């Protein structure tokens with residue numbers, strides 16, 4: 001039986017890419033009864049009923065899945081933060097990082113609009129870049145207005161399924177358009193001049209970009225930690241996870257506990273203080289959350 005990847009879901013059809021061919025498939029009756037809801041990104045087994053058409057017979061186990069946008073088997077999330085306009089916010093970036101880490105998706109950080117960084121902020125941005133790289137996150141600076149960083153940015157997409165995350169206005173659509181001009185995704189400028197709403201809900205589609213696939217809708221629009229348990233939080237900060245076994249107490253939450261390796265690392269500046277402050281802020285936020293039943 002042929003196998004392939006669902007690259008688009010629309011009006012009850014799943015579009016399965018197998019080698020270089022696209023098959024318009026339906027979920028088979030029997031299989032639909034098992035309540036497996038095929039997602040874009042799923043690896044599937046299908047049978048070809050007519051040329052170019054078929055039925056999905058089986059969905060392979062997923063490595064992860066997102067609800068918004070509904071996609072499975074995501075290899076990486078590219079978080080776009082702008083150096084300016086809107087202002088660079090390490091708090092917002094850390095929020096995205098925690099949400100992505102909690103889904104076992106690999107984050108990559110793109111810092112956009114480097115062509116318009118005010119001079120007095122250049123050093124601060126460079127420092128953040130080094131800090132995040134030290135944690136182990138890839139960081140790429142780029143501009144879509146000048147040639148800067150785009151060809152390096154492009155390389156991250158190769159052979160992977162990516163979702164893009166980031167606040168509105170940071171340049172996500174502009175970046176995708178700059179990498180692949182065929183896409184012509186709407187940017188703020190265009191949608192404003194046409195008087196269209198900013199958040200038009202659409203179907204999900206994976207689009208090809210430099211030999212990889214990217215979801216055409218940004219993910220992680222809700223920045224709440226409603227699905228993250230307090231116990232999971234320390235592992236969403238890789239630099240803290242790495243020190244966990246050095247803490248005196250097993251299951252140390254790096255908060256009030258004595259002889260905590262994380263707090264020691266913050267003291268001697270191996271862990272940047274802003275990261276620890278954000279950790280404590282998220283800790284409070286999750287702790288004070290109303291219990292759900």
Ligand SMILES: Nc1nc2c(ncn2[C@@H]2O[C@H](COP(=O)(O)OP(=O)(O)O)[C@@H](O)[C@H]2O)c(=O)[nH]1
Pocket residue numbers: 112113114115116142143144145146166167168169170171172173174175186187188189
């Ligand atoms: N100066 C500068 N402006 C940019 C850059 N990237 C995007 N923009 C502008 O930022 C605004 C928002 O871009 P858009 O791609 O719609 O952001 P999105 O909401 O994240 O998709 C638009 O006016 C873009 O022209 C960049 O690298 N440099």
Ligand SMILES: [Mg+2]
Pocket residue numbers: 172173174186187188
């Ligand atoms: Mg956009």
Ligand SMILES: [Zn+2]
Pocket residue numbers: 244247248252253254255257259260261262263
């Ligand atoms: Zn600790």
